[in-house]
Each structure stands twice: as C-alpha cells, then as structure tokens.
Amino acid sequence: MNLKSALCAVSALVSVTATAAMAEELTIATVNNADMIIMQKLSPKWEEATGNTLNWVVLEENVLRQRVTTDIATKGGSFDVITIGAYEAPIWGAQDWLVALDDLGDDYDYEDIFEPVRNGLSANGKLYAVPFYAESSFTFYRTDLFEAAGIEKPTEQITYDQFGEIVAKVHDPDNGIYGTCQRGKAGWGENMAFVGPMVNAFGGRWFDEEWNPTIDSPEWHNAINYYVDLMNNYGPPGASSNGHNENRALFADGKCATWVDATSAAGYIFNPNESTVADKTDFFQAPKQETSNGTGWFWAWALGIPTSSTKVDVAKDFVAWATSKEYIELVGESEGWVAAPPGTRTSTYENEAYLEAAPFAKTVETSILAADPSNPTRDPVPYTGIQFVAIPEFQGIGNYVGQQVSAALAGQQSVDQALANSQQFAVREMTKAGYIK
Missing domain, CATH: 3.40.190.10 (Periplasmic binding protein-like II)
Incomplete structure (x- = not known):
C-alpha cells in the first residue's frame, strides 16, 4: 500500500468512527x-x-x-x-x-x-x-346483521334510546355475537372516553360554571344507569376489562354487532388483512340523547x-x-x-x-373538523374538552371516576354508590386545587 492509499484508508476509518460517535x-x-x-x-x-x-x-x-x-x-x-x-x-x-x-x-x-x-x-x-x-368517534356496525334484522342504516343522528332498540335486535349471544361492545376498562382515556361523551349526550357535565362537580346529578345517573344496563344485557362477558384494543379485536373478529369508538380504528376494521368483517362494516354518527353537543369526541x-x-x-x-x-x-x-x-x-x-x-375518509374528516371542544355540553361550562376537561386535575379525577364506573359495570357496587364516591372525590380534589373556595 502506498502512502496515498494509506492516508485514504486512515481518513475513511476516522470518518466512520466519527459518524459512529455522533450517532444517538x-x-x-x-x-x-x-x-x-x-x-x-x-x-x-x-x-x-x-x-x-x-x-x-x-x-x-x-x-x-x-x-x-x-x-x-x-x-x-x-x-x-x-x-x-x-x-x-x-x-x-x-x-x-x-x-x-x-x-x-x-x-x-x-x-x-x-x-x-x-x-x-x-x-x-x-x-x-x-x-x-x-x-373523532362514530358508530361501527355490521351491515349483514342489520340487513338480517331488517334495520336500515340511520341517515340522521339517532338517540341512545333508539340505539338500545337496535342493539337488542342484533344481539345473538348463542352464535357468539353481542349487540354492542363498549369500553369498560377503567381510565380517563379508556372507559371515560366513551362514557364522557355519552354523559354529554344525556345533558350532563363535569362541572358547573363555578367549577362545582356535578357528577352526582340526574343526568349522570341517567347516563350511567343506561350504560350499565346496556352492557349487562347486550355486551360481551367481562366488559369491565375491555378497552379500545380489546373491543377493536372483538369487532374485527366478528363478535360485536355495534361499537361506538374512535374513527381512527376504521383503518384497522376496514383492512382485510386485519379484520374478518372488513367487507361487511359501515358506520353512522355516535348517538345523541337530550343534546347532540359533545357526542363525537376529539x-x-x-x-x-x-x-x-x-x-x-x-x-x-x-x-x-x-x-x-x-x-x-x-x-x-x-x-x-x-x-x-x-x-x-x-x-x-x-x-x-x-x-x-x-370509504370512511370523508366522514372522518368531517367529524374531526366539526368537533367543538369549546361547546361540549348542553348547559354552560367553564372548561374546554369533549371527552376530557382541559385542566391538570382532570387526569386524577377522570381516572377515579373511571374506576368507580367500571366497578359499577362489574356489579361490585351500585351506580348510586359509584357516583356518590365520584362526587365526593371530585369535590375534595377541586377544593384542594383552589377551584372551589
């Protein structure tokens, strides 16, 4: 090797060593x-x-x-x-x-x-x-099961009462198909991502205009009693352990007739490489009840x-x-x-x-652009956020309420007890944080 070649080799080695040293x-x-x-x-x-x-x-x-x-x-x-x-x-x-x-x-x-x-x-x-x-969120449903039950796809936003009637018609546990699969796993971003917008639909809110918690209210009671009855009558066994991923797998495996959840899951459900129901799934708006405000999350x-x-x-x-x-x-x-x-x-x-x-693309785009976190409830509120409240304290409060609601779904306590516990906890946390004087 001549001197020039040797110098080139050394230079290359130094360059490689320097590059390796700079890698992170x-x-x-x-x-x-x-x-x-x-x-x-x-x-x-x-x-x-x-x-x-x-x-x-x-x-x-x-x-x-x-x-x-x-x-x-x-x-x-x-x-x-x-x-x-x-x-x-x-x-x-x-x-x-x-x-x-x-x-x-x-x-x-x-x-x-x-x-x-x-x-x-x-x-x-x-x-x-x-x-x-x-x-955002919308309702996935099985087109073949709806057709067999004589149910037409809703063209306008239906109520949760109407949704319950539909779910009852397509519930077929003897053949391993449940009327609906909704989140039950405790967590502010798990079960409360579904429960929060549902409470909004029933006219509820997390806090009034003075930041007083309103969890132990008639609207919350109506919503959570509906939820527990719906899932106990028409949901899969062990629903209190199922979050987004578990329900997505159940729906993709053909076990659920309906599922209200994230629009982002459509890419999985409509993918024939991942889902057994890709060719027999469609969607419609998440239900409303007393109001349509805050019924589709962001x-x-x-x-x-x-x-x-x-x-x-x-x-x-x-x-x-x-x-x-x-x-x-x-x-x-x-x-x-x-x-x-x-x-x-x-x-x-x-x-x-x-x-x-x-096929869901334009609906997803419209849903995301239409979601209004600044107007999430029927009655006025001091916060922004549809399925969450944009304050630091919400993470702890939302997780606690999620645990209480999940326990009620599992039959470990009554809905009344779950909401009373939740209200007490939220009042204590909001007082400690200085929202309530």
Whole structure:
C-alpha cells in the first residue's frame, strides 16, 4: 500500500468512527395501538438514513400515561420522545415541560395540518406536539346483521334510546355475537372516553360554571344507569376489562354487532388483512340523547419531546419524519392506503389512492373538523374538552371516576354508590386545587 492509499484508508476509518460517535439512541415511549405498531415497524428506514437508533418502550394506554406523566413531572429524563395527546400537550407545554416544535423546517408544511388539530396541541401560540393521527368517534356496525334484522342504516343522528332498540335486535349471544361492545376498562382515556361523551349526550357535565362537580346529578345517573344496563344485557362477558384494543379485536373478529369508538380504528376494521368483517362494516354518527353537543369526541395522538431530553435535535428529526407527508405516503405504499395515519393532514384527504382505499375518509374528516371542544355540553361550562376537561386535575379525577364506573359495570357496587364516591372525590380534589373556595 502506498502512502496515498494509506492516508485514504486512515481518513475513511476516522470518518466512520466519527459518524459512529455522533450517532444517538433515542428512547421513545408509545402506546400499543395499530398505528404506533406500524410506526415501530417502519422506523428502521429512519435509522438507516440517519445512523441513529430507537429504543422502544411500548406500553398499554393507561400504563403509558402513568409512566410518562411521572417522568416528565419529575424531569426524570427517561424518554427523548413521548406519545401524548390533545389533553397533555397544551397543559405540559404551558408548564415548560415540552420543547416547542415550531421549527421543523419549511418542508414540514405546518399549514397542511388541520387547524383544529394544530390548535389542540398548542399553548400560548406555540405547537408543543406534532400529530401522528387524529380522530373523532362514530358508530361501527355490521351491515349483514342489520340487513338480517331488517334495520336500515340511520341517515340522521339517532338517540341512545333508539340505539338500545337496535342493539337488542342484533344481539345473538348463542352464535357468539353481542349487540354492542363498549369500553369498560377503567381510565380517563379508556372507559371515560366513551362514557364522557355519552354523559354529554344525556345533558350532563363535569362541572358547573363555578367549577362545582356535578357528577352526582340526574343526568349522570341517567347516563350511567343506561350504560350499565346496556352492557349487562347486550355486551360481551367481562366488559369491565375491555378497552379500545380489546373491543377493536372483538369487532374485527366478528363478535360485536355495534361499537361506538374512535374513527381512527376504521383503518384497522376496514383492512382485510386485519379484520374478518372488513367487507361487511359501515358506520353512522355516535348517538345523541337530550343534546347532540359533545357526542363525537376529539382526540389526537402526537409526538412530543420532554425538555429533560439531552438529544433534542435528533428527537426533532425523528418526530418530523414520523409525522410528515412523506411518512404517510410510506405507510400507504408499504402497508396499504387504508392503514395510512388518519385525521391530521389536508393532503391525505386530497390523495385519490387514500380516498379510494378508505370509504370512511370523508366522514372522518368531517367529524374531526366539526368537533367543538369549546361547546361540549348542553348547559354552560367553564372548561374546554369533549371527552376530557382541559385542566391538570382532570387526569386524577377522570381516572377515579373511571374506576368507580367500571366497578359499577362489574356489579361490585351500585351506580348510586359509584357516583356518590365520584362526587365526593371530585369535590375534595377541586377544593384542594383552589377551584372551589
């Protein structure tokens, strides 16, 4: 080897060593739902392009919230990227727990993100998380079971009373088909994501205009008694243990005739590679009752960066990639367009390949744009949020109420006791926090 060749070899070795030394490992905490599992599957493409690596911590939804909340509040620094939602992002951003994400570059195309989604992840005019997907809620139903029972698809928003009548007609437990599958697993983002909008429909609210809890009210009693009766008469066994993922699996396996849940699940239910009922499922609006206000929820799962991370620049590169137009195209091309992350970008709903593959696309877009977190209830309230209340104290209150409602569903206590316990707890927490003088 001559001197020139030797110098070139040394230079190449130094370059490789320097690149390896600069590579970072990001630890990302995420939820174990279908869209995030696809992100995990495709992330090696980002790793190969950047030389960085990802350490995945994939958790069930309730566990994720607990771990991430504890870590970010204590500035533990365990995670460089976290999966959070429209509840946490503005609250944590305002507390300087999250890095602002307004500087991901001109090609990121912020204007392409639906305005309500951007607003829902912002505080004080700054974006603190970027949306992976967004959703409202609607009613999935089995077209073959409706046809056999002589039920026509509702063309207008029906009431929960009417929904109950439909459910009774399609309930067929002898053949392993239950009239309805609704969330029962305790958690403010699990059973209360369904129960909260249902309480709204029955004319209820979490707090009055003076921040006094109203959980032990006639409207709440009517809603929760309806819910418990509905699920005990027409739901699957063990419903108090079923959350979003469990019900999605039951519906996809043909065990449920109806299911009121996230519009984002449509990409799974209508995917013949995942669902046995992809060709015999349709949807209509989530029911109303005394009012239509707050009956279709609004949510976005998003990626944020804790201020405790020491790898912010690399983390920004990853979250920009994972929530970009290019990533959505990658999912469409590799996993099928029906599986593309929904509800975030205008360009997705202008893509003919997506519109052709996803019969639910326009309904989802309309539902998300129509959801109004500023007007969630029949009676006036001091808060924003449809299936949650946008105050820090709600997480604890919502989890407690979720536990009480789940216990009532399981027959461990009466609805009256569940709501009395919930009211007492909420009054104590709101007094402690200074809302009630």
